Amino acid sequence: MSATTAPAIPRSAIISALVLVIGGLAVIFDGTIMSVALATLASDLDAPVSTIQWVTTAYLLALGVAIPVVGWAQVRLGGKRLWMIALTIFLLASIACSLAWDAPSLIAFRVVQGIGGGLMMPLMATLAVQQVPAGASLGRLMAMVSLPAALGPILGPTLGGLILTWLDWHWIFWINVPFCVIGLALAWRLLPSDPPQGRPALDWRGLVLISPALVGILYGLSNVGQDGGFSRTDVWLPLLAGIALAIAFVLTQVRRRAGALIDVGLLRRPTVAASGAILFLSGAALYGSMLLLPLYFQIVRGADVLAAALLLIPQGVGALLSRTMAGRLTDSLGARSVAIAGFVVMGLATIPFAVADAGTDMTWLMIALLVRGFGMGTLMIPMMSVAFVGLERDQVPHASIITRLAQQIGGAFGTAILAVILEATTSGATDLTALAAGFDTAFWWAVGFTVVAVGVCMALPSRTEPAEAAPATPSAAAS
Incomplete structure (x- = not known):
């Protein structure tokens, strides 16, 4: 079916996507705002940085652990009810975080926040895509659904800097409340009801394997930036254990098929596998660079937070300017061309930072950032939409979980790798020239992520027909 004859996206799906975006913005902004708040939290809560770091680490781990159960929970509770439960958890946890009295209480509340956020993230795409008829082009819809994921890492640190400058750290969490309250009200009124589809048994074996696997991988990667890098015991040991458990999880899921926690058989579809791989690399490039850019401006250019x-x-x-255009191009040209163009633009716009020094004209760097954001916003649409092409309704939650985990782990991987490179290249630097050279090396690695991603993009369909013709895999939705 060509893009010109594809079924139209129902108005209800567009409305649902907008409602989901409002709630999703709270989760994305919360996670990225924290990137500029740790020093302030350490000072105000009188806690060492090693302890305060768990404010983000614990949230990240809880997020990863919650994501795999979304498919089962949606069948058991219904998508609308699960979304509202998750958003309520995130709302109450945000208020609790704002009232935290010390570092341990804040860390505990952040774990609860992470559980709510982990349930919400895969649901955003799932609930929107499940309302679209088979064969419909998804570019325009994904342009809306992916908006929080594109804007969060960019605008989150900005909001955090403004809040910490004019208010205090408690307001970092209160900013979530309006998004959650409005999101809940709109979800109750506008999201279509989808009753539970049965009472499936939870795949406990799969959960017992994947939960510690994700904790091990994400925890190990989160420690890479400390002295010693990958040679640290708290890096390589949890990483190896996590990878081993992940392999065991995949083997059990392939054998189980019906009732599996995650339908890993979907990875046999070239579009799902390629989308996951590209989202991994885009997560590495996006979140890795979001580590480098603020540090470059602060350390090399002398800017405050x-x-x-x-x-x-x-x-x-x-990123905002690219959304509508990228959605339309994805529907008309297919995912491959748009994704490649996005990665090429993003890579080329990163090069000015890879050759910058302490005296580079800031005007050119601002132009490069504008173009880089355009590329990032462009590539996000085809990567997210192509994973769902040709899937049955009950396969959509599993594809959403796979792609979300790929991006989450990719972000942790990219941040870890670039942190190690930056530490190695700037250690012992005594002047701005040496520091700038160290950042140049790290930015070249970020460019390298985009180059690899362009190669992987060749596995994406040029148009939607090949993806729709792909053989269907058995659904692993619980019966």
Whole structure:
């Protein structure tokens, strides 16, 4: 079926996507705002950085553990009910975080926040896509659903810098409340009801394997930035254990098929496998660079936290400008061309930072950030939409879980790799020239992620017909 004759996207799906985006913005902004708040939290809560780091690490781990159960929970509870439960958990946990009295209480509340956020993230795409008729082009819909994921890493640090400059850290969590309250009200009124589809048994064996696997991988990667890098015991040991458990999980899921926690058989579909791989690499490039950019502005250019955050605004503007165009091009040209173009633009716009020094004209760097944001916003649409092409309704939650985990782990991987490279290249640097050279090396690695991603993009369909013709895999939705 060509894009010109594809069924139209129902108005209800567009409305649902907008409702889901409002709630999703709370989760994305919350996670990215914290990237600029750790130093303030350490000072105000009188806790060492090693302890405060768990404010983000514990959230990340809880997020990863919650994601795999979304498919089962949606069948058991219904998508609308699960979305509202998850959003309520996130709302109450946000309020609790704002009232935290010390570091341990804040970390505990962040775990609860992570559980709510982990349930919400895969549901955003799932609930929207399940309302679209088979064969419909998904580019326009994904342009809306992926908006929080594109804007969060860009605007989150900016909001965080503004809040910490004019208010105090408690407001970092109160900013979630309006999104959650409005999101709940709109979800109750506008999301279509989808009753539970049965009372399936939870795949406990799969959950017992995948939960510690994700904890091990994400925890190990989160420690890479400390002295010693990958040679640290708290890096390689949990990483190896996590990878071993992940392999065991995949083997059990392939054998189980019916009632599996995650339908890993979907990875036999070239579009799902390629989408997961590309989202892994895009997560590495996006989140890895979001580590480098604020540090470059602060360390090499002497900006304070707020100024560094404000300097990232052009990147957010570029991402916003690309949304509508990228959705339409994905529907008309197919995922491959648009994704390749997005990665090429993103890579080329990163090069100015890879050759910059302490005296590079900031005007050119701001233009590069604008163009870089345009590329990032462009590539996000085809990567997310192609994974769902040709899937049955009950396969959609599993594809959403796979792609979400790929991006989550990719972000942790990219941040870890670039943190190690930056530490190695700037260690012992005594002047701005040496520091700038170290950042140049790290940015070249970020460019390298985009080059590899362009190669992987060749596995994507040029148009939607090949993906729709792909053989269907048995659904692993619980019966």
